[in-house]
Amino acid sequence: xxxxxxxxxxxxxxxxxxxxxxxxxxxxxxxxxxxxxxxxxxxxxxxxxxxxxxxxxxxxxxxxxxxxxxxxxxxxxxxxxxxxxxxxxxxxxxxxxxxxxxxxxxxxxxxxxxxxxxxxxxxxxxxxxxxxxxxxxxxxxxxxxxxxxxxxxxxxxxxxxxxxxxxxxxxxxxxxxxxxxxxxxxxxxxxxxxxxxxxxxxxxxxxxxxxxxxxxxxxxxxxxxxxxxxxxxxxxxxxxxxxxxxxxxxxxxxxxxxxxxxxxxxxxxxxxxxxxxxxxxxxxxxxxxxxxxxxxxxxxxxxxxxxxxxxxxxxxxxxxxxxxxxxxxxxxxxxxxxxxxxxxxxxxxxxxxxxx
Numbered sequence: 001x002x003x004x005x006x007x008x009x010x011x012x013x014x015x016x017x018x019x020x021x022x023x024x025x026x027x028x029x030x031x032x033x034x035x036x037x038x039x040x041x042x043x044x045x046x047x048x049x050x051x052x053x054x055x056x057x058x059x060x061x062x063x064x065x066x067x068x069x070x071x072x073x074x075x076x077x078x079x080x081x082x083x084x085x086x087x088x089x090x091x092x093x094x095x096x097x098x099x100x101x102x103x104x105x106x107x108x109x110x111x112x113x114x115x116x117x118x119x120x121x122x123x124x125x126x127x128x129x130x131x132x133x134x135x136x137x138x139x140x141x142x143x144x145x146x147x148x149x150x151x152x153x154x155x156x157x158x159x160x161x162x163x164x165x166x167x168x169x170x171x172x173x174x175x176x177x178x179x180x181x182x183x184x185x186x187x188x189x190x191x192x193x194x195x196x197x198x199x200x201x202x203x204x205x206x207x208x209x210x211x212x213x214x215x216x217x218x219x220x221x222x223x224x225x226x227x228x229x230x231x232x233x234x235x236x237x238x239x240x241x242x243x244x245x246x247x248x249x250x251x252x253x254x255x256x257x258x259x260x261x262x263x264x265x266x267x268x269x270x271x272x273x274x275x276x277x278x279x280x281x282x283x284x285x286x287x288x289x290x291x292x293x294x295x296x297x298x299x300x301x302x303x304x305x306x307x308x309x310x311x312x313x314x315x316x317x318x319x320x321x322x323x324x325x326x327x328x329x330x331x332x333x334x335x336x337x338x339x340x341x342x343x344x345x346x347x348x349x350x351x352x353x354x355x356x
């Protein structure tokens with residue numbers, strides 16, 4: 001951050017803030033002098049705002065921008081000298097309203113030194129915080145884009161394997177499934193961070209739950225075609241939540257993981273979306289063999305160094321879950337919760353803030 005650049009609304013707020021501070025100090029000073037408020041005193045206070053602060057701040061800001069002054073010391077000097085000149089002229093103008101001597105140039109320099117320093121430091125601090133926040137947003141968006149780029153090939157590979165099983169035996173069905181996969185991929189790519197504006201915040205590219213479910217059902221049809229009666233997928237969605245927005249392609253990896261690791265015949269998967277007063281509650285469970293105890297320990301960050309190798313193998317086995325966990329943390333500040341059902345199946349749940 002080498003230069004000072006403020007948006008129009010930030011400029012207005014800065015001028016308003018310094019005016020409020022200046023007027024408060026001026027009026028308090030006059031009251032301490034025992035001088036009753038009058039029209040002339042009000043004119044003096046207003047002219048102080050105009051000549052000591054507003055005009056010097058505007059002039060120094062324009063100088064910095066026009067001449068591309070990047071060194072902070074020269075930026076401060078321009079503000080310091082502008083306020084010094086403003087204080088000197090204000091002293092002459094004040095003498096027209098109130099029977100007081102004007103301000104000498106040396107005195108103007110002494111007055112402007114703390115004010116120019118305070119204003120400059122405050123603006124620089126604000127811009128530094130703004131710059132750090134912007135960098136954090138860009139870093140987060142870059143991580144989200146990377147996660148999307150990792151998930152899409154992973155999802156494509158598994159779906160193509162499913163469709164390939166129909167290529168020789170049922171070519172017509174295979175063609176239909178290719179169209180379904182094309183729709184899913186088109187949706188996935190269009191909603192991924194890779195196709196979004198760099199200025200877009202993560203929540204600006206979320207999708208309606210109803211749209212997500214349409215595409216999710218197309219993908220589920222592909223999987224049902226592969227496993228036939230050995231795979232049953234049931235959705236239980238609260239109708240009140242269909243217009244709420246969620247991160248795109250978030251449920252698909254959870255269902256895919258259940259299919260891959262369920263190891264039960266027939267495999268039954270239940271997807272439930274409910275809500276309480278503040279959250280949307282998502283749950284994906286199955287009647288399979290459940291998670292290994294080591295993976296559940298890892299998910300709760302309770303593993304020891306001796307378990308590291310086994311846990312890394314668990315992460316690789318549940319690659320889709322790991323990516324979804326990272327996406328959920330970045331895009332919604334939430335986490336997946338892993339457990340096994342009393343019957344032994346895997347259970348994954350998370351919640352999103354309502355009104356996100």
